Amino acid sequence: MQSSPREFDRMMLHVILRVANWDQLERIWEFVIGFFKFRWALLKFLGGGG
Secondary structure (H helix, E strand, O other), X not given: OOOOHHHHHHHXXXXXXXXXXXXXXXXXXXXXXXXXXXXXXXXXXXOOOO
16 A cells, blocks of 8 residues: 555654654754755855845
8 A cells, every 4th residue: 555645654654753753853944944044045155145
């Protein structure tokens, strides 16, 4: 039986929340935010400065 991607994401989130303590979670969140900021800046740069 194949589970949908959404169910899989929810399952992964539960696993991560169970395993990680809040300090790790905060560090992961900061990394994700930084990654998206970097991607956004890169897209703007490659797109001609927007």
